[in-house]
Amino acid sequence: MTATTSTNPFAIRTRETLEMLESSGQTKVLQILDSPMDAVVNMIDPDGSTHQRICMCSNNYLGLANHPDVVDAGIEALRTYGAGTASVRFICGTFTPHLTLEKTIAEYIGTQAAYTFVSCWNATEALFPTVCEPGDIIISDELNHACIVDSMRLSAVIKKGVKKGIYKHSDMDSAREVLEKAKNNPEVTGQIWLITDGVFSMEGDIANLPALRKLCDEYNALLVVDDSHAHGVMGKTGRGTHEHYNMFPGGSGFQPENGVVDIFTGTLGKGLGGGAGGFIAASQDLIDLIIQRGRPTLFSNALPVTVAASANAAIRTLINEPQRVQKLRDITAYCRQQIKSETKFEVLESPTAICPIIVGETATAIAMSKKLLAYGIFVIGFGYPVVPEGEARLRIQMSAAHTNKHVDQLVKALKEL
Numbered sequence: 001m002t003a004t005t006s007t008n009p010f011a012i013r014t015r016e017t018l019e020m021l022e023s024s025g026q027t028k029v030l031q032i033l034d035s036p037m038d039a040v041v042n043m044i045d046p047d048g049s050t051h052q053r054i055c056m057c058s059n060n061y062l063g064l065a066n067h068p069d070v071v072d073a074g075i076e077a078l079r080t081y082g083a084g085t086a087s088v089r090f091i092c093g094t095f096t097p098h099l100t101l102e103k104t105i106a107e108y109i110g111t112q113a114a115y116t117f118v119s120c121w122n123a124t125e126a127l128f129p130t131v132c133e134p135g136d137i138i139i140s141d142e143l144n145h146a147c148i149v150d151s152m153r154l155s156a157v158i159k160k161g162v163k164k165g166i167y168k169h170s171d172m173d174s175a176r177e178v179l180e181k182a183k184n185n186p187e188v189t190g191q192i193w194l195i196t197d198g199v200f201s202m203e204g205d206i207a208n209l210p211a212l213r214k215l216c217d218e219y220n221a222l223l224v225v226d227d228s229h230a231h232g233v234m235g236k237t238g239r240g241t242h243e244h245y246n247m248f249p250g251g252s253g254f255q256p257e258n259g260v261v262d263i264f265t266g267t268l269g270k271g272l273g274g275g276a277g278g279f280i281a282a283s284q285d286l287i288d289l290i291i292q293r294g295r296p297t298l299f300s301n302a303l304p305v306t307v308a309a310s311a312n313a314a315i316r317t318l319i320n321e322p323q324r325v326q327k328l329r330d331i332t333a334y335c336r337q338q339i340k341s342e343t344k345f346e347v348l349e350s351p352t353a354i355c356p357i358i359v360g361e362t363a364t365a366i367a368m369s370k371k372l373l374a375y376g377i378f379v380i381g382f383g384y385p386v387v388p389e390g391e392a393r394l395r396i397q398m399s400a401a402h403t404n405k406h407v408d409q410l411v412k413a414l415k416e417l
């Protein structure tokens with residue numbers, strides 16, 4: 001007898017997993033949009049009905065996803081260059097818009113050079129397995145993004161002898177302890193790398209970059225920041241968490257005594273246009289090594305040229321119109337203040353545009369987000385395993401595209417829940 005789809009081990013255990021998720025109310029339903037991402041979107045529900053709803057769960061922080069310049073740049077690039085090169089970059093896969101975008105990113109972040117990938121996930125997966133060698137150690141905040149966790153694991157496999165260290169979330173004493181242990185470990189003979197998210201997406205809290213910089217200097221470690229949730233949000237002109245701490249070289253308030261970040265990873269799939277793409281921004285030498293040796297760069301295609309052109313237009317718009325960042329800050333402050341004063345819900349404090357409301361159980365968060373849909377509000381509930389068990393939440397995310405009226409509608413719905 002041949003194994004059928006219903007009797008092989010994979011089919012049986014998968015059915016069990018899906019049924020467990022279903023019966024415990026943890027199944028994620030993909031919500032379908034039928035319009036551009038903006039303050040208000042058209043949604044198609046599972047029964048086929050269509051609804052206009054306020055979207056408060058996108059990372060479209062600056063409202064650039066549907067900006068005419070961003071859209072036009074993509075169309076123009078598609079017309080000029082076609083769909084792509086049908087090649088990886090080192091063979092014949094690099095268009096001029098890739099170089100333009102990489103120059104723009106380096107200028108925007110404040111590094112010598114930058115290199116783009118199809119996603120930040122991909123960029124992070126390229127980084128550590130390429131730059132690390134046996135005898136190195138990668139030290140990471142325990143709440144760092146999943147792509148960092150996986151990149152560390154991959155490094156340990158590809159470059160046998162690369163070590164890992166984890167410190168307690170944003171705990172500088174714990175980070176020092178892990179660094180001290182690394183220093184005293186005879187097997188750590190190479191480079192110490194320390195990586196943190198700039199903005200932690202589930203709480204909206206930020207890493208203490210000046211303190212981490214000092215620690216890294218003390219232990220001769222390189223500081224890597226994944227600032228994906230900070231682009232367009234943090235700092236006076238939206239350069240990122242480093243600008244927030246006056247660590248953006250060339251920025252108006254730059255304080256050299258705070259030091260600078262050595263290496264950045266980031267995404268083009270959030271505030272910077274929201275299409276897709278990621279990057280590493282660092283020294284020219286590091287970027288050159290990535291070009292020569294990175295497995296995702298050697299064996300996988302470039303960011304599509306249309307997306308590269310759109311992302312470039314998005315970053316240019318941000319650089320030219322920094323007032324968008326203040327607009328985001330104002331609407332976020334209004335949202336926090338209204339939730340606190342008008343509803344019974346607690347919203348976590350944060351300098352970012354992320355406003356999480358903790359509700360407890362995963363099923364509660366999912367049920368609340370379902371109910372909000374009926375009130376014309378699109379907010380997603382996050383539960384285990386994305387956040388710890390018992391800390392499920394509704395994560396409200398603000399955009400410069402929102403107005404006070406959108407916030408008022410959210411508050412009205414929260415009151416009636």
Ligand SMILES: *Cc1c(COP(=O)(O)O)cnc(C)c1O
Pocket residue numbers: 118119120121122145147197201226227228229266267268269276277278
């Ligand atoms: C969203 C996010 C990513 C993933 O970005 P993609 O470009 O979608 O792969 C990576 N790191 C952090 C910290 C993020 O928030």
